[in-house]
Amino acid sequence: MTLVQDAQRDGARLAKACQVMGINVRTYYRWVSEGEVTADRRPDADRPEPANKLSPEEREAVLALCNAPEYRSRPPAFIVADQADKGRYLASESTMYRVLHEYDQQHHRGRQQAPQRKRPPTTHQATAPNRLWCWDISWLPGPARGTWWYLYLIMDVFSRKIVGHEVYETETGELAAELIQKACWREHLTDRHKPLILHSDNGSPMKAATFLEKLYDLGITPSYSRPRVSNDNAFAESAFKTLKYRPG
Structure with missing residues (x-):
């Protein structure tokens, strides 16, 4: 200045x-x-450096304490409290976090599992009719209390056309295989060179061996939702809600 x-x-x-x-x-x-x-x-x-800054020897002591056998899988909050119960104080909780962060040990120490980077979910884009289908099964109330019918529904994502639907008394992979075969006949999809993706959730009929074998014979690629993510199959779920709550 x-x-x-x-x-x-x-x-x-x-x-x-x-x-x-x-x-x-x-x-x-x-x-x-x-x-x-x-x-x-x-x-x-x-x-200027603060007067209470840890010396290199003190920082090494903090790191050694955090990696001790009884503390290597414990957070600094537990270490500070346990040391205080024993009448010892080496550093504050925030200081321990700062030292562990500098040595890249804040998130993975001891027997803890290292963080894993998850891949982004696979997405599909419907660019034309009969390129991407979605399907699901929904329960419908039967004629008596405690009885149910099962609505099998296949929808074309591009046009929102219902390309196949049936109502059965049971929920099996064999019935799903028959429905997908009828839908392909109705849409004249007998050419295996046309790529078709069938998206669904992770229900047992969707992953049944009979159903998967039928998809392989028809040249259809199966696609599944992420576990516990219901909106991955939003088109079929939305169609079911419209059917049940806004009839006609």
Whole structure:
């Protein structure tokens, strides 16, 4: 600051003087806005070390304590509390977290399983009719209490056309195989060179061996929702809700 002010008194422009010193003009004005020079608050500024900063020996002691057999799978909150019960204090909880973070041990220490990066879910895009189908099975109330019928429904995602539907008394892979065969005949999909993807959830009829064998014979690629993610099959679920709550 003294060098910039001396340069101004000698006739230099403030912008040029700040440029030579490696600071911005707005930084200079902020430092002298209150009539006196304030502390440098830039993130990369050199600051004096705090008096209570841990020495290298103390940091190694913290790391050794966190990796001790009785603490290697424990969080710093437990370590600090257990050490306090024993009448010992080495560092605070936040300091232990900071030391572990510097040594890349904050998330994976001891016998804990290392974090795994999950792949993004596979997506399909319907660019034309009969390229992407979705299907599902829904329960319908039967003629008596406690009895149910099962609605098998196949929908073309591109046009929202119902390409196949049947109502059965049971829920099996054999009936699903018959339905997909009828839907392919109805849509004239006998050419195996046309790629067709059939998306569904993870129900037992969808993964039955008979049904999968039929898909292989028809040249259809199966696709499944992620576990416990119901909106991966949103088109079929939405059609079922419209059918049940808005009839006609």
